[in-house]
Amino acid sequence: MPLFIEEPLLPGQQEEIKTLYGMTGIPIALGERLFTRQDVRPYFKAGCIDIVQPDVAHAGGISETRRIANRTYDVGLAPHCPLGPIAFAACLQLGFSMPNFVICEMSWQMHYNAASHDLHTYISNPEVFAVSEGSVSLLEGAGLGIVVDEERVRMEDGEFREGKVGAWRNPVWRGPDGALREW
Numbered sequence: 001m002p003l004f005i006e007e008p009l010l011p012g013q014q015e016e017i018k019t020l021y022g023m024t025g026i027p028i029a030l031g032e033r034l035f036t037r038q039d040v041r042p043y044f045k046a047g048c049i050d051i052v053q054p055d056v057a058h059a060g061g062i063s064e065t066r067r068i069a070n071r072t073y074d075v076g077l078a079p080h081c082p083l084g085p086i087a088f089a090a091c092l093q094l095g096f097s098m099p100n101f102v103i104c105e106m107s108w109q110m111h112y113n114a115a116s117h118d119l120h121t122y123i124s125n126p127e128v129f130a131v132s133e134g135s136v137s138l139l140e141g142a143g144l145g146i147v148v149d150e151e152r153v154r155m156e157d158g159e160f161r162e163g164k165v166g167a168w169r170n171p172v173w174r175g176p177d178g179a180l181r182e183w
């Protein structure tokens with residue numbers, strides 16, 4: 001059986017999620033597009049969510065994400081994290097401190113990252129994200145546990161400002177019929 005079904009419907013469809021929840025024994029996870037406790041509360045109250053997936057980069061940082069993920073409604077936490085090393089380290093630190101932490105996604109070698117820009121690109125200590133037996137160890141360094149490669153960040157910022165590289169844009173995904181798709 002799958003660990004969970006992720007985001008089976010778009011936000012705002014609490015009744016439909018509740019109906020789906022009653023039709024399956026597979027846990028339902030959602031929340032990557034819900035940014036506040038108030039956004040998530042209707043799903044919690046409806047009892048139609050097993051795992052909440054707040055995105056620390058969009059939900060007000062570590063503090064608000066922690067508030068969203070608290071165990072008031074007895075749900076698991078699986079932070080949504082398709083971004084870079086700072087967001088991933090924040091999600092891990094949050095997860096390591098929460099008793100309801102289940103799993104955390106990571107953007108290492110994901111299809112939407114360019115070959116030269118990945119989870120390890122902008123940190124000097126990529127070994128902290130080493131995966132061993134399916135897990136990443138507790139980050140023990142100062143702050144979030146990573147060391148940002150400030151020289152690389154400044155270099156690429158300069159190249160951007162000089163027009164040598166263009167701004168990163170979200171990829172646009174289209175289906176065989178040309179219609180826009182979720183990524």
